Amino acid sequence: MTTDRLTITRPDDWHVHLRDGAMLRDVLRDTARQMGRAIVMPNLVPPVVTSADAAGYRERILAALPDGAPFQPLMTLYLTDATTPDEIERAKASGLVHGVKLYPANATTNSSRGVTDLRNCAATLEAMQGIGMPLLVHGEVTDPDIDVFDREAVFIDRVLTPLVRDFPQLKIVLEHITTTAAAEFVHAAPANIGATITAHHLLLNRNAMFAGGLRPHHYCLPVLKREVHRRALVSAATSGSSKFFLGTDSAPHSKHAKEAACGCAGIYTAHAAIELYAEAFDAAGALDRLEAFASFHGADFYGLPRNTGTITLERASTPVPETLPVGGHDLVPFRAGTTVAWRISPG
Ligand SMILES: NC(=O)N[C@@H](CC(=O)O)C(=O)O
Numbered sequence: 026m027t028t029d030r031l032t033i034t035r036p037d038d039w040h041v042h043l044r045d046g047a048m049l050r051d052v053l054r055d056t057a058r059q060m061g062r063a064i065v066m067p068n069l070v071p072p073v074v075t076s077a078d079a080a081g082y083r084e085r086i087l088a089a090l091p092d093g094a095p096f097q098p099l100m101t102l103y104l105t106d107a108t109t110p111d112e113i114e115r116a117k118a119s120g121l122v123h124g125v126k127l128y129p130a131n132a133t134t135n136s137s138r139g140v141t142d143l144r145n146c147a148a149t150l151e152a153m154q155g156i157g158m159p160l161l162v163h164g165e166v167t168d169p170d171i172d173v174f175d176r177e178a179v180f181i182d183r184v185l186t187p188l189v190r191d192f193p194q195l196k197i198v199l200e201h202i203t204t205t206a207a208a209e210f211v212h213a214a215p216a217n218i219g220a221t222i223t224a225h226h227l228l229l230n231r232n233a234m235f236a237g238g239l240r241p242h243h244y245c246l247p248v249l250k251r252e253v254h255r256r257a258l259v260s261a262a263t264s265g266s267s268k269f270f271l272g273t274d275s276a277p278h279s280k281h282a283k284e285a286a287c288g289c290a291g292i293y294t295a296h297a298a299i300e301l302y303a304e305a306f307d308a309a310g311a312l313d314r315l316e317a318f319a320s321f322h323g324a325d326f327y328g329l330p331r332n333t334g335t336i337t338l339e340r341a342s343t344p345v346p347e348t349l350p351v352g353g354h355d356l357v358p359f360r361a362g363t364t365v366a367w368r369i370s371p372g
Pocket residue numbers: 042068133134135163244245246247274276277290291292
């Protein structure tokens with residue numbers, strides 16, 4: 026029997042880029058339309074490195090929210106070589122900061138001030154472990170000798186495995202996992218290790234970057250992988266394991282920044298996020314597992330209450346515009362000019 030309507034507890038997005046300035050208001054509307062809360066990434070220019078930065082950014086988000094939207098931003102700090110244990114204490118005491126993000130220096134968009142060597146952060150990681158502040162990880166090595174498709178797997182061997190050994194109580198979220206290696210690592214790890222999975226990594230393999238020509242709107246980091254990896258991610262997301270939860274990594278860049286000689290990494294999915302996950306779960310015959318993945322596992326991992334409201338999804342082929350106006354520029358959303366198979370019921 027196929028399900029055409031599905032009511033679930035309002036989901037949360039445990040990894041999203043809302044940006045700042047002119048872009049913020051437009052992308053926030055998409056996220057706030059469906060998500061109860063979101064873990065907001067700190068890779069602004071300049072990055073969100075102190076609790077004071079996070080509090081200021083949170084105020085700008087709240088000011089940009091549509092009236093009456095029941096959305097709560099959950100703030101993060103950007104870890105640098107210079108982040109102190111005191112800053113972690115302040116972050117915890119603020120009650121606003123829910124994670125600290127590790128970007129290996131130059132691994133991805135706006136990561137130039139990221140960590141050059143995790144050994145510089147030992148005292149800070151110790152403080153995070155002690156007070157239960159999660160470390161959120163962009164898990165790719167930056168060594169130019171490592172093939173771009175292997176950067177996540179090598180990160181797990183070289184960085185994550187020793188990190189878990191040295192800080193066994195540290196809560197860690199391996200963000201936007203893309204490989205069998207990552208799914209297996211997280212499955213086998215203790216309960217303090219979780220992972221987010223994006224909709225686009227559940228729906229696409231790397232062929233999508235080269236379908237009939239170069240497709241910059243399918244370029245993100247970590248880059249799309251082979252079909253065998255996509256299948257492993259679908260298995261993990263639909264397994265029912267509480268270690269895996271929804272994190273869109275919706276990462277807006279303007280059309281001109283993507284369609285360029287050196288195009289930016291990032292895929293925009295916030296306009297249809299839960300709808301795209303519904304497609305992926307439906308294709309796997311696992312719609313009954315969507316609610317726990319989207320609305321329970323993340324909240325439980327972060328030690329936050331589950332949302333109480335609901336949303337209803339209905340099966341209906343829904344067009345996606347060629348472009349969306351975002352901050353005065355055109356942005357090309359995921360599925361631009363085509364359709365998504367689900368929509369949120371208006372009534
Ligand atoms: N995922 C991406 O391709 N890009 C993200 C950064 C990130 O999450 O690595 C961005 O900020 O644009």
